[in-house]
Amino acid sequence: GQQVMQIPQYQHVQEGEDFTTYCNSSTTLSNIQWYKQRPGGHPVFLIQLVKSGEVKKQKRLTFQFGEAKKNSSLHITATQTTDVGTYFCAVCNTGTASKLTFGTGTRLQVTL
Amino acid sequence: DAGVTQSPTHLIKTRGQHVTLRCSPISGHKSVSWYQQVLGQGPQFIFQYYEKEERGRGNFPDRFSARQFPNYSSELNVNALLLGDSALYLCASSLFPGVDEQYFGPGTRLTVT
Numbered sequence: 001g002q003q004v005m006q007i008p009q010y011q012h013v014q015e016g017e018d019f020t021t022y023c024n025s026s027t028t029l030s031n032i033q034w035y036k037q038r039p040g041g042h043p044v045f046l047i048q049l050v051k052s053g054e055v056k057k058q059k060r061l062t063f064q065f066g067e068a069k070k071n072s073s074l075h076i077t078a079t080q081t082t083d084v085g086t087y088f089c090a091v092c093n094t095g096t097a098s099k100l101t102f103g104t105g106t107r108l109q110v111t112l
Numbered sequence: 113d114a115g116v117t118q119s120p121t122h123l124i125k126t127r128g129q130h131v132t133l134r135c136s137p138i139s140g141h142k143s144v145s146w147y148q149q150v151l152g153q154g155p156q157f158i159f160q161y162y163e164k165e166e167r168g169r170g171n172f173p174d175r176f177s178a179r180q181f182p183n184y185s186s187e188l189n190v191n192a193l194l195l196g197d198s199a200l201y202l203c204a205s206s207l208f209p210g211v212d213e214q215y216f217g218p219g220t221r222l223t224v225t
Binding site for chain 2: 048088
């Protein structure tokens with residue numbers, strides 16, 4: 001089955017530092033979604049990328065889809081304690097069902 | 113507007129028992145998907161239903177089954193529970209089963225002893 005790897009598995013930063021998580025696939029992706037899951041919570045949709053080389057921004061968050069559509073990244077500028085959680089990329093397999101294949105996730109810890 | 117709701121919140125069962133988990137999608141959403149999330153891992157796809165029909169099935173044994181009702185709510189059933197079935201079971205709804213963002217419910221935490 002399709003595998004999506006994320007690095008790093010875990011990152012601990014001080015508030016104000018930047019953070020980046022990377023998502024890699026061995027196959028070309030039709031699209032990629034990003035979700036955030038707070039400790040004890042459920043995944044919350046952040047964004048979907050579809051086009052090769054696409055870059056989207058949401059306030060301090062910047063999402064990028066690789067030119068070859070095999071990788072993606074999420075960059076957070078000047079982290080805050082509210083950014084704590086696990087960030088998952090997810091690949092949506094097109095067809096008759098929107099089956100999401102989640103990446104391994106990157107857990108972000110932010111301390112003052 | 114109410115989001116995706118799931119019941120119960122927590123559940124403790126014994127090996128070999130059966131469990132039924134319930135999900136109500138966001139009003140107007142016709143597609144419901146089920147995911148299993150083991151501690152420390154990403155959610156794994158179990159089923160997707162759209163208009164009461166199964167549209168997708170993940171790599172789970174036949175002990176897992178689901179159905180969708182005319183009001184688009186859904187049930188996930190697991191028979192002959194194993195210790196390894198202990199997990200957070202998430203329901204997600206979307207307008208359509210195509211490429212669409214998924215709205216997740218709070219999940220049901222199942223513990224099998």
